Amino acid sequence: MLASTDGWTTCALGHRHWGRAGAAGLLLHRDGESGPEVLLQHRAQWSHHGGTWGTPGGALHEGEPAHVGALREVREELGLAPEDLVLGERSVDDHGGWSYTTVLARPARPIDAADLRLDGESDGAAWLPVASLDEVDLHPGLAASLSRLRPLLADARG
Numbered sequence: 296m297l298a299s300t301d302g303w304t305t306c307a308l309g310h311r312h313w314g315r316a317g318a319a320g321l322l323l324h325r326d327g328e329s330g331p332e333v334l335l336q337h338r339a340q341w342s343h344h345g346g347t348w349g350t351p352g353g354a355l356h357e358g359e360p361a362h363v364g365a366l367r368e369v370r371e372e373l374g375l376a377p378e379d380l381v382l383g384e385r386s387v388d389d390h391g392g393w394s395y396t397t398v399l400a401r402p403a404r405p406i407d408a409a410d411l412r413l414d415g416e417s418d419g420a421a422w423l424p425v426a427s428l429d430e431v432d433l434h435p436g437l438a439a440s441l442s443r444l445r446p447l448l449a450d451a452r453g
């Protein structure tokens with residue numbers, strides 16, 4: 296059964312987005328050997344923008360706060376529980392009539408991408424250095440947000 300906010304919507308910028316109440320994702324980051332790294336999932340070929348790397352996330356339910364939706368999605372998609380994560384800043388990409396909230400988080404324990412329990416929406420997950428994200432095929436939403444997210448990732452170090 297579909298929740299009432301499921302469905303396609305068109306934002307003020309003319310994109311089609313899934314989820315009428317907006318969407319949220321979790322950007323998990325850690326300090327790597329050569330700067331910050333982020334945990335991204337490789338989206339299954341059948342999915343929207345399949346074959347690209349993106350943040351785990353998805354459509355929000357009616358009245359659901361972004362961080363709650365992001366935690367729900369990351370549990371479904373990667374098998375991570377709230378106690379595995381320490382939430383940080385939020386960054387909202389508002390398209391007009393639809394927005395995507397990126398919730399930054401750090402691992403509360405060492406998280407090995409190979410140990411994650413992936414659901415069918417992704418066919419892989421990996422820690423990728425932020426400095427080399429330009430070299431992979433990023434989900435267009437993440438690519439568009441990256442200039443805003445990079446400074447937050449840099450600030451979060453320490």
Ligand SMILES: [Zn+2]
Nearest residue numbers: 306308310390
């Ligand atoms: Zn849009």
